[in-house]
Amino acid sequence: MRNIRLRARHTALWTALSLTVLLVFAGQAITAENVPAPNTDPMISIHEGFVDEKTCTSCHANEAAAFAKSNHAKAMALANDKTVRADFNNVRFEHDGLVSTFFQRDKRFFVGTEGPDGKQAEFEVKYTFAYEPLQQYLADTGSGKLQALDIAWDTEKQQWFWLGEGKPAKPGSTYHWTGSFYRWNRTCIDCHSTDPQTNFQPGTKEYRSTYVATSIGCQSCHGGGAKHVEWAEAKARPALTTVGPDPGLSRPDASACFGCHSRRTRLLGGQRAGQPFLDQFSPALLRPDLYFPDGQILDEVFEYGSFQQSKMAKAGVTCLDCHTQHEAKLKAQGNALCTQCHTKLAPERFVKYNPGGDFDTPAHTHHPVGSTGAQCTNCHMPERTYMKVDPRRDHSFVIPRPDLSAAYGTPNACTTCHEGKTNVWATDTMDRWYGRAWRERKTTAHAFAGAAQNHPESIEALRKIVADSEQTGIVRGSAVAAMSRVGGQNIGADIRTAAEDPEPLVRLGAAEGAANLPPEQRLDAIGRLLADDTRAVRVAAVTALGSTPSLDLLGDARKNFDKAVEDLRAYVQANADVAETQNNFGTFLFGQQRAGEAEEALRQAIDLDPALSGARINLAELYRATGQNEKSEQAYAEAIAASPDQADLRYGHALSLVRQKALPQAIGELDEAVRLDPGNSRYKTTLAIALDSAGRTGDALALLDLAVAGGETDVSLLGTAIQYGLKLRRYPETLRYAGALARQRPDDPQLAELIKQLRAATGAN
Numbered sequence: 001m002r003n004i005r006l007r008a009r010h011t012a013l014w015t016a017l018s019l020t021v022l023l024v025f026a027g028q029a030i031t032a033e034n035v036p037a038p039n040t041d042p043m044i045s046i047h048e049g050f051v052d053e054k055t056c057t058s059c060h061a062n063e064a065a066a067f068a069k070s071n072h073a074k075a076m077a078l079a080n081d082k083t084v085r086a087d088f089n090n091v092r093f094e095h096d097g098l099v100s101t102f103f104q105r106d107k108r109f110f111v112g113t114e115g116p117d118g119k120q121a122e123f124e125v126k127y128t129f130a131y132e133p134l135q136q137y138l139a140d141t142g143s144g145k146l147q148a149l150d151i152a153w154d155t156e157k158q159q160w161f162w163l164g165e166g167k168p169a170k171p172g173s174t175y176h177w178t179g180s181f182y183r184w185n186r187t188c189i190d191c192h193s194t195d196p197q198t199n200f201q202p203g204t205k206e207y208r209s210t211y212v213a214t215s216i217g218c219q220s221c222h223g224g225g226a227k228h229v230e231w232a233e234a235k236a237r238p239a240l241t242t243v244g245p246d247p248g249l250s251r252p253d254a255s256a257c258f259g260c261h262s263r264r265t266r267l268l269g270g271q272r273a274g275q276p277f278l279d280q281f282s283p284a285l286l287r288p289d290l291y292f293p294d295g296q297i298l299d300e301v302f303e304y305g306s307f308q309q310s311k312m313a314k315a316g317v318t319c320l321d322c323h324t325q326h327e328a329k330l331k332a333q334g335n336a337l338c339t340q341c342h343t344k345l346a347p348e349r350f351v352k353y354n355p356g357g358d359f360d361t362p363a364h365t366h367h368p369v370g371s372t373g374a375q376c377t378n379c380h381m382p383e384r385t386y387m388k389v390d391p392r393r394d395h396s397f398v399i400p401r402p403d404l405s406a407a408y409g410t411p412n413a414c415t416t417c418h419e420g421k422t423n424v425w426a427t428d429t430m431d432r433w434y435g436r437a438w439r440e441r442k443t444t445a446h447a448f449a450g451a452a453q454n455h456p457e458s459i460e461a462l463r464k465i466v467a468d469s470e471q472t473g474i475v476r477g478s479a480v481a482a483m484s485r486v487g488g489q490n491i492g493a494d495i496r497t498a499a500e501d502p503e504p505l506v507r508l509g510a511a512e513g514a515a516n517l518p519p520e521q522r523l524d525a526i527g528r529l530l531a532d533d534t535r536a537v538r539v540a541a542v543t544a545l546g547s548t549p550s551l552d553l554l555g556d557a558r559k560n561f562d563k564a565v566e567d568l569r570a571y572v573q574a575n576a577d578v579a580e581t582q583n584n585f586g587t588f589l590f591g592q593q594r595a596g597e598a599e600e601a602l603r604q605a606i607d608l609d610p611a612l613s614g615a616r617i618n619l620a621e622l623y624r625a626t627g628q629n630e631k632s633e634q635a636y637a638e639a640i641a642a643s644p645d646q647a648d649l650r651y652g653h654a655l656s657l658v659r660q661k662a663l664p665q666a667i668g669e670l671d672e673a674v675r676l677d678p679g680n681s682r683y684k685t686t687l688a689i690a691l692d693s694a695g696r697t698g699d700a701l702a703l704l705d706l707a708v709a710g711g712e713t714d715v716s717l718l719g720t721a722i723q724y725g726l727k728l729r730r731y732p733e734t735l736r737y738a739g740a741l742a743r744q745r746p747d748d749p750q751l752a753e754l755i756k757q758l759r760a761a762t763g764a765n
Contacts, residue, residue: 015033041078045210047195047432049224054261056218056225059232064218066326067115071505074131075223075527076192083128085135086160093151095162100151101158109147111139116178117173123147123679127214129184129192132153133389136163138184144207146184150177154389162438163387173433173611180609185209185575191260194220195270200577207577220251221256223273250274257319258283262304263290265569267535269574271483278504285509286448286478293449295475296394300386306395308474308505315353317341332533335360338376366433373417378411382413402426405437408411408449444475451482459488466498466506476501495525504534511540519547523557539571543584547591583618584760590622598622613639620652624659648676650688663694681707681714688720700724701733708737715744731761 017410020559023669045054057064067073077083088102088109092362098744099120100113108124108539115121118604123139123704129148132155138146150163162168169175189196201208212219219225221472255277264281271280290299295309300329307313322331323338330337331428339360341347358364359376367373369551370521379400381393401413408424414426430438447465450458452642465479480498483491507529514526522545529541542564553561555666568588577579599621599622606614616639623632636653641651670687677683684707718741724733735758743753 002413006596024232024724029431041214043210043248043343044212044214045312047197047210047212047224048197049226050212050219051225051229053194053213053217053219055229056123060218064237064327065216070328072328075129075215077128077214079125079128079137079398081107084109084125084137085128085131085155086137087158088125091160093160095151096168098168109137112136113149113151113177114171116171116176117140125149127184127313129188134161134387141178144185146209147178148182148188150182150186152387156389161388174609179611180577180579183577190266190271192216195224196509197270198577202576205577205607219273220271221252221273225249230524233353252325254318254320255280258304261302263299263301264304265571266574267539267571267762276534278508278537279535282508282539283474283505285474285481285505285512287481288452289447293408293446293447293452294401294404294410294443294445296382296398296411297384297392297394297396303395305474309396309472311353311455312397314472315350317350319563335374335376342376353476357360362456378417379413382411382416384411399438399441400426400430401438401441401443401445404431404445408445410445414464420454427751431650442470444471444479448480448482451486456486459483459486461492462486466494473503473505476503477505477507480506481513484516487516492525499526499529504532504537507532507534507537508540511537513543514541523548527557527560530557530564535567538567542568543588577608579605579612579615581605582608583615585613585614586622587618590618590625594621610642613643613649616642617648617652620656624656629656630661633660644677647680647683650676654686658690663690666690667694674720681712681717684712685717685720688717688724692724697724697728701728705733705735708740713740713744715741718744731758733760734758734765735764 193211305711447461582605590598620635650673655668691700
């Protein structure tokens with residue numbers, strides 16, 4: 001992780017963890033100015049199969065010297081005068097009333113700031129994290145926990161800045177700098193050191209984390225070097241030992257990069273060089289909270305998901321075609337990097353995909369040679385800034401589409417560069433330059449934009465994407481998953497077909513999408529995926545099938561299910577300190593009717609992160625489902641005491657109070673839920689039903705009328721409004737509600753007849 005980015009406090013918790021990293025290649029910086037002597041770091045431990053990184057440099061001096069120039073070599077370091085780039089000379093930094101002071105004492109670095117209890121305290125900074133364009137700092141908070149400060153150093157402007165958005169998180173919450181999200185051992189450990197091991201102790205909640213080298217090193221990408229050293233030593237004395245051809249090291253490929261340069265969830269404890277990426281990690285697909293409808297980067301997703309969409313990836317281009325292996329620099333500057341392949345004559349390696357063409361000319365760019373607008377990357381790899389100071393290029397290699405920007409709000413390079421110009425201007429300009437054919441180029445934007453709005457008509461467009469062999473696996477798999485979220489007839493058949501696709505990312509999309517099918521349809525749709533060759537697919541499949549009745553699992557299906565559960569347990573063990581993982585596992589166990597184990601997992605999730613509302617809701621619902629209504633209501637009350645501003649907790653508590661026949665208190669909680677989340681139509685509909693049950697139908701209709709007047713079109717809300725309008729004989733208002741519903745259901749004959757009768761009753765035309 002190059003750094004950690006603080007998400008807005010209202011952002012939903014996610015299981016895919018945000019790690020900001022540079023490309024990971026082989027080698028290790030051993031020079032004094034880059035990495036301190038390894039024996040000064042108490043977390044260094046030479047794990048089985050590994051060797052001290054100095055052993056590598058004794059034979060591979062040239063590679064080590066090249067790697068020492070990279071930012072990878074400085075991904076993490078002990079905090080000292082040579083590695084700390086920020087000003088710790090009694091500097092005072094204030095944000096939103098919170099004051100932090102950075103200072104030194106006895107050649108050690110400290111920060112005085114708000115602690116987990118809300119009181120000012122001093123914390124020692126033990127490590128630097130990343131090198132540029134910003135550097136973060138890891139502070140020791142006890143029990144082996146290293147926390148990344150949410151105040152970072154801008155290496156270009158030479159000043160401290162706050163990483164967050166909005167109001168600072170409250171002490172004790174997930175996104176406070178002392179919370180679980182900012183914990184190095186949990187969120188960032190995978191990618192800044194060599195063979196890092198979390199070593200979380202669930203009983204005491206302590207960490208005994210270790211790694212082979214403080215920063216990224218040779219063995220991060222090449223794997224443990226012990227066998228290779230044995231081979232090399234044997235080769236040095238051939239008269240005494242027979243030497244085999246195997247040098248004892250895996251040859252790094254793109255998986256070495258993808259393990260860190262992706263939005264993903266780890267499936268096993270640590271990355272193993274040479275092993276397939278999808279057997280170690282489960283990548284995030286193209287969800288609307290992560291990517292724009294045309295596939296461009298939205299949230300912090302790194303490079304994997306973008307690059308996998310591209311024609312270049314489909315053609316077999318890899319990271320090392322553009323980036324050097326050890327220095328992690330570009331292989332060429334400017335357009336020369338792209339014209340390695342995109343020339344008049346296509347290289348033989350890619351002739352099948354015909355990348356040839358005369359692109360680096362004003363005839364194509366319509367900008368002067370050498371100008372900013374003539375640079376390939378500026379048009380086809382636009383930048384988006386993360387962590388306030390870190391611009392990163394999109395790796396999906398799109399062409400500018402201002403017409404899509406006008407329709408869906410997607411970014412485009414034209415108006416990004418030409419500030420103040422409109423999408424209409426950019427569209428007209430491109431029409432003059434290239435004609436109108438560019439508007440007809442194939443795009444996924446229409447389908448994914450419709451799916452994000454749950455439009456039923458998007459289903460057919462998504463179905464065509466899934467069937468299109470020219471689309472990449474991640475696009476097709478994402479289309480399957482998107483279809484399942486929209487719903488509709490025959491989606492089960494689509495998922496069943498996708499589950500047989502040769503592309504593992506399509507099968508992953510099918511497995512994830514099956515979770516949105518009715519439980520009774522899931523086994524038929526994806527049962528075969530329990531024995532899939534790819535671990536990520538198996539874990540997604542068994543998770544989706546967690547609520548499948550045991551009687552449906554017979555013979556080989558039961559054997560495959562049990563084996564896949566072992567993969568799931570390995571994933572849970574690898575993420576033992578992640579509250580979201582324990583919460584999801586608790587849900588799975590409850591679906592398997594293992595209420596005792598499910599309760600234990602959910603309580604573990606709450607213990608890991610008391611602010612995680614989802615785990616508290618699931619625990620309360622577990623009690624409800626097992627007939628323990630009093631414990632259910634108590635669980636909700638405890639959750640609200642811990643997180644009083646969570647609308648979903650208020651809503652769940654209200655439902656538990658209804659079950660306890662405490663309607664007035666339930667109405668009060670529903671009022672709070674609506675106040676905290678005023679755009680949630682479900683909360684308003686439920687409040688209206690409660691008000692009607694309490695004999696306050698007029699208040700119920702007033703609430704719904706206000707929602708409809710504000711533009712809400714939820715079907716359930718409109719239907720409830722119609723019901724109460726008829727009950728109160730408020731026919732003009734009811735006609736308005738029925739008309740709004742008819743626009744969504746134009747072929748509903750009963751609704752048409754109701755509108756006819758209401759018009760007659762009100763004298764409307």
